[in-house]
Amino acid sequence: MENVIGLADCNSFYASCERALRPDLAGKPLVVLSNNDTMVVAASPEAKALGIGLGEPLFRVQRIIKTHGGAFFSSNYTLYADLSQRVMEVLKRYVMRMEVYSIDEAFLCLSEFSDLDLPSYASSMREAVREEVGIPLSVGIGGTKTLAKAAVKAAKKSSGGVFDIRGQEEAVLAKLPVEDIWGIGRQYGRLLRRQGVDTALGFMRLPERWVLKHMTVDGFRTQQELKGFPCLSLQEARPPRKELVVSRGFGRVTERAEEIEEALCEYASLAARRLRREELVAREISAFIMTSPFRPGPQYVGIKSARFPERSASTVAFIRAMRSLLSGMYRPGYPYRKAGVILSDLGDCSVIQGNLFVSPAERREQQLLRAVDHLNDKYGTEVVRFGAVGLTQPWRMRREALSPHATTRWEELPQVNAS
């Protein structure tokens, strides 16, 4: 059977989510900001047309948005995750096998349908997502994942939002800039340009030996995929998570150890909660603190790790670890900008290996934490917290333009007024 892959990709996903709840902003430029409201991470087509690019700092776009009657939003990941799920549910109805690749993308196995008119099949899928969730979608179709990725770029430019690259691969790849290939980033892009390779077609035609030598097997696989030989299979089941990171920049820099400790304890609590939600436990915990590499002046990065005698998902244990890790790496006199917690060596909580040195008290603690999780889930926000995370949290990130959690919290349901 012919191998056919579809890639369904939501257009300007975060911006489209905000717009789905604010129909009054139809046709207006709209941007979503990164944490701390620092820079643009998503922009609607209208915003892009005004020259607003991703990565642009807020202050530079604020005026443009205002004068055009648009809006900007702090990122609201709860909302995006919820709408993402709804999009995926719709897509699932159209295929037997798919891979949820990211919050706004899914690879679809279309091989079984290759005798259908695939572009029109994709169009009806696209319509359904727009109708039922209110999110615009593009679909690329090709013989491999990498070709489907190239196809979706063309789909975004076409009016119908669907593009089938099959039968015209070389013509399309001849126009695709080499760094726009999925799997070729900035570094390899530069390397290839230095070699005189400017397009995807040029890359495809490079000697395989050269690609293997300079770009590892990853680059080689990308090249094979462009030639139409599938190397990347559809990952229907999510492989088990290996690591969990919670890190954020502070709302302002700080030199104070007490503030950094609060932040680390807060991140550790968040990490613990996510870990429990995914029914995982961690053997190792690390913390890091750093100054801003983008500011002049002395720099410092500290990172320390600790291992637990038994894998754990305990907020109490994690907070305790933060205190000792921080005292082992904190250096006074530096303007710290960011900190984070990394949980690694993860395992499934059901196969936790018993250890003689863990007390029954610690096991009882797990029950307490489950109760806390339950309360926090039920009341929608962190109603029960540990004292270590602080009360005023002066280091907390800025999110001044947050949209309501309209689809996940009853109190924040949008109101509709009939007139």
Next chain:
DNA sequence: TCTGGGGTCCTAGGACCC
């Protein structure tokens, strides 16, 4: 240009072993 937060995989090189 100015640079957020959360991930994964691959490779080289060192330590260690027989």
Next chain:
DNA sequence: TCTGGGGTCCTAGGACCC
């Protein structure tokens, strides 16, 4: 010409993705 060779495990760093 040099030379011990082969294996495993771990870590750091680099590359990529959204």
